[in-house]
Structure formats: structure tokens, C-alpha cells
Amino acid sequence: MKAETIKGDSSEEIQEKLTQCLDGGYSPSLAIVFMSIKQNIEAVCDILHRQDIQIFGATSSGEFISSDIQEESITIMLLDMNPAHFRLLFLEAVNHNEYDIARQLGEQGKNFFENAGFILLSGWSNHMDGEDIIKGLDEGFGGNATIFGGMAGDDQMLTGPKVFTQGRSSVTGILALIIDQDKINLSGVATCGWKPIGIAKTITKSKGNVVYTIDDQPALDLVMKYLGLSLSDEPMNNTVFSLGAYYPLQLEREGAPAVMRTAMLGNTEDRSLVCAGKIPQGAKVRFSLPPDFDVIDTVVEECTAVKEEQLEQADSVIMFSCISRYLSFGVMTSEEISRVSEVWQTPMIGFFSYGEYGRSKGGKHEFHNNTCCVLALREK
Numbered sequence: 001m002k003a004e005t006i007k008g009d010s011s012e013e014i015q016e017k018l019t020q021c022l023d024g025g026y027s028p029s030l031a032i033v034f035m036s037i038k039q040n041i042e043a044v045c046d047i048l049h050r051q052d053i054q055i056f057g058a059t060s061s062g063e064f065i066s067s068d069i070q071e072e073s074i075t076i077m078l079l080d081m082n083p084a085h086f087r088l089l090f091l092e093a094v095n096h097n098e099y100d101i102a103r104q105l106g107e108q109g110k111n112f113f114e115n116a117g118f119i120l121l122s123g124w125s126n127h128m129d130g131e132d133i134i135k136g137l138d139e140g141f142g143g144n145a146t147i148f149g150g151m152a153g154d155d156q157m158l159t160g161p162k163v164f165t166q167g168r169s170s171v172t173g174i175l176a177l178i179i180d181q182d183k184i185n186l187s188g189v190a191t192c193g194w195k196p197i198g199i200a201k202t203i204t205k206s207k208g209n210v211v212y213t214i215d216d217q218p219a220l221d222l223v224m225k226y227l228g229l230s231l232s233d234e235p236m237n238n239t240v241f242s243l244g245a246y247y248p249l250q251l252e253r254e255g256a257p258a259v260m261r262t263a264m265l266g267n268t269e270d271r272s273l274v275c276a277g278k279i280p281q282g283a284k285v286r287f288s289l290p291p292d293f294d295v296i297d298t299v300v301e302e303c304t305a306v307k308e309e310q311l312e313q314a315d316s317v318i319m320f321s322c323i324s325r326y327l328s329f330g331v332m333t334s335e336e337i338s339r340v341s342e343v344w345q346t347p348m349i350g351f352f353s354y355g356e357y358g359r360s361k362g363g364k365h366e367f368h369n370n371t372c373c374v375l376a377l378r379e380k
Contacts, residue, residue, distance in 0.1 A: 001184070001379035002026070003316035003347040004078045005065045011043035014074050018047060021078065028078035030086065030177075032318065033057035033164075034351035035074040037154045041164050044074060049166045053078070054088055056177045057164045058121040060351035061153030061323040067338035069326075072155060077316060077349040081379070085183040087112045089176045090168050093122075098129055098174065099136035105176055106140025113180040116141070119318070119375065120149030123171040124161040124354045129208075130367030131278050133174065134357060138365070146181065147365040148188050148375040150320030150353030161354060179377075187311035188375035190358030190368050192260050192325075193298035196250050196286040206281045211263075211273045214285070218271030223263055226287055248324065248370040249275070252284040257360050261285070262324045262369040276355055276369040291328050296336045302361050303343045303374050314376035317341070319350030321372040326352045328370075336372070344376055 004026060006017040031048045035041070037059040048055050063075040089108060093101040109116040118141075122133060130151060138145045152161035163175040179186055201222075205212040211219040250258040265274035279285065307314075319340060326333050341348045358373035359365045 001315040007075045028080045029083050030079045032077040034060045034063040036072040055165045058152040059162045062352040066341045067334045085180045087178045099132040102133040102136030103140035106137040109178045115181040117146035117179045117181045117186040119177040121163040121175045123173050124151045130355045149357040151355035185378040190360045190373045191299045191302040192371040193295035194288040197289045200284040203283045209275045219273040220266040220271040249285040257363045260370040300339045314344040314346050317348040318375045320353050320356045322370045323352040324370045
């Protein structure tokens with residue numbers, strides 16, 4: 001399976017780059033598209049559709065090919081994957097029914113391929129629940145489903161990230177690239193590298209992804225104190241303000257690695273935190289150390305383990321990296337992406353997401369925050 005990547009700052013530039021790519025006789029069947037919501041989604045889809053190329057796409061909060069990070073641009077990976085070895089399925093999750101929709105997705109994937117693997121893109125809104133998507137899909141599939149992917153971004157505006165394919169796009173959509181794993185090998189890992197600090201604290205009041213108290217103290221006040229911040233440090237136009245990429249919480253679980261939960265918003269009225277994933281009442285959490293190059297080393301080591309133990313060679317690599325990592329790491333982000341790219345030394349595409357789907361080392365497939373999910377593909 002051959003992979004080619006192209007990028008541009010407009011649909012016109014993409015048309016030019018695609019024409020050049022196809023002039024050499026290359027005939028791709030699938031396009032993985034990560035692009036700014038400020039770009040013309042319909043125009044890009046029409047360009048690809050006219051060449052009979054199927055589209056698996058999401059808006060992003062920054063996109064990259066190898067270590068070349070772009071913003072407000074269009075990036076595309078073209079694959080000449082045998083059309084008999086994959087299916088695209090777009091479903092709409094509205095009225096808080098993402099669990100039911102994902103369950104349907106798992107059932108249909110099983111009908112397509114007995115040994116199906118799922119690469120997911122989901123929209124992002126206040127009610128989209130990544131954990132319910134994972135649970136529903138896995139149950140519909142019958143257990144032990146292979147699931148990797150990410151939640152769409154929207155250049156950090158938090159207004160309307162979308163997933164899209166030809167003729168369809170939605171902020172509440174779930175788009176699945178369903179792969180026949182008897183024909184295409186999918187191997188990957190969800191890895192973060194963040195180190196915990198301090199003693200475990202207890203979530204004493206929460207509901208879904210909203211945390212009200214930690215150790216019986218207002219959650220917002222405790223986090224602000226830990227960060228050494230005061231509310232006067234934050235520009236506020238209303239009662240809710242962004243906590244950006246401040247140090248994430250590590251949600252501890254018995255018998256499994258901790259999973260990251262990013263505190264995205266703070267509410268100054270009820271002193272609560274709005275996190276990017278569920279944190280159950282009674283759960284234990286720890287804060288994280290500021291990122292350094294040790295974090296990157298851990299990520300690279302875990303990717304290298306996948307290469308050595310699961311997939312020595314890859315035709316292409318996809319990386320779903322949390323926007324919080326980009327904001328936290330700053331200039332180190334290119335270093336992380338570059339070193340991951342060097343593991344397989346093959347074409348790589350990725351974007352900065354609002355949540356990640358994947359399996360951590362020693363864990364299971366689940367929903368993550370502040371994590372990078374790396375997936376390698378190889379035709380058998």
C-alpha cells in the first residue's frame with residue numbers, strides 16, 4: 001500500500017498538488033483529511049470526489065505532515081488501499097445517544113468484516129461523550145474491538161468541530177474507517193508520558209465530566225492554588241473561562257494505567273471544573289508534573305515497542321495528538337512529532353484533537369485526554 005501526502009493553504013492549492021500527484025499514474029482510493037474549520041470543506045471534498053477518492057476527514061486545531069506543523073491549513077494523506085479492504089460509515093449522534101449510535105457502528109463493522117478494526121473521528125460538543133462511544137462500539141462489536149482515533153478540533157474556538165466525508169459533515173457526527181484486519185495490520189498505542197506528582201486526591205462531588213469538589217474543596221479553587229494562579233490572572237468575559245493546557249489530572253484505576261483528564265474550563269459561579277472526559281465521584285486523581293523531554297522519551301519508547309513487538313514495517317502512520325499537548329509543550333511539540341515519525345520512517349499525518357481513542361500500554365482501548373495516539377498501518 002502506497003501513501004502520499006499533500007498540503008495547502010487553500011482548496012485551489014490542494015487541487016494543484018493533487019493533480020501533480022496523480023499525473024505520475026498514482027491512483028489512490030482513500031484520502032485522510034485533517035484541515036482547519038476556516039477552510040472550505042465542501043470544495044476539498046468535491047476535488048477528491050471527482051477523482052473517485054473516498055474521504056475520511058475532520059476539522060483540527062492544527063495539523064501536521066511528519067513534523068511540519070501547520071495552522072489553518074489543509075493536510076491530506078492519500079492511500080491506494082484496496083477498496084474491498086475498508087468501509088466508511090458516517091452516523092449522526094444527537095440527543096445524547098452516542099452510545100446507541102456507536103453500538104450500531106460496532107454491529108455494522110462486524111457485519112462488514114469478521115476481524116474489523118475501527119479508526120474513529122468524532123465531532124465535539126458539550127454532550128459528545130468519548131467514553132460512551134468506546135463502550136457502545138465495543139459492545140456492538142462483541143468485545144475486544146480495535147479502536148483508534150480522535151475528536152475533531154476547531155482551531156481552539158470550541159464552537160463547532162466537525163467530521164466529514166463526501167456530502168456529509170456534522171459537529172455531532174461519528175465517522176468510522178472500518179478496516180479488514182485480515183488484510184491490513186493496525187498496530188498502535190495511546191501514550192502520554194506525563195509524570196504524576198503529590199498524593200492522590202479524591203473526587204468528592206462530580207457529575208459526568210463536571211467536577212465540583214476535590215477532597216471536599218471547590219475543584220476550581222484547588223486547581224488554581226496548585227497552579228499558583230489567581231482569577232485575576234485570567235481574562236474573563238463571563239463566568240466560564242478556559243484553563244487551556246494547564247497540567248492535567250491523572251485518573252487512577254485499579255489494575256490499569258492512569259488515564260489523563262484535562263480540565264478545560266472553570267466556572268467561577270459554582271467553582272467547578274469542566275473536564276474533557278468523565279471523572280466519577282469517588283475516583284482518585286493526581287496532578288501532573290510540567291512536561292519536559294522525559295515525556296517525549298517515554299512516548300518514543302512506547303512507539304518503538306510497538307514497532308519491535310507488533311509491526312516492524314509500516315506503510316503509513318496516523319497520529320492523533322491532544323491540543324493540550326501542543327499548548328503545553330510549545331516548541332517541544334515538533335520534537336515529539338519528529339521523533340515519532342522517525343520510528344517507522346514512513347509517511348505520517350496527524351492533527352491536534354479534543355480527545356483521543358486508543359489503547360495504552362498494558363491497558364485497553366478507551367477514551368483519553370492530553371495523550372498522543374499513534375497508529376501504524378501495513379498491508380499484509
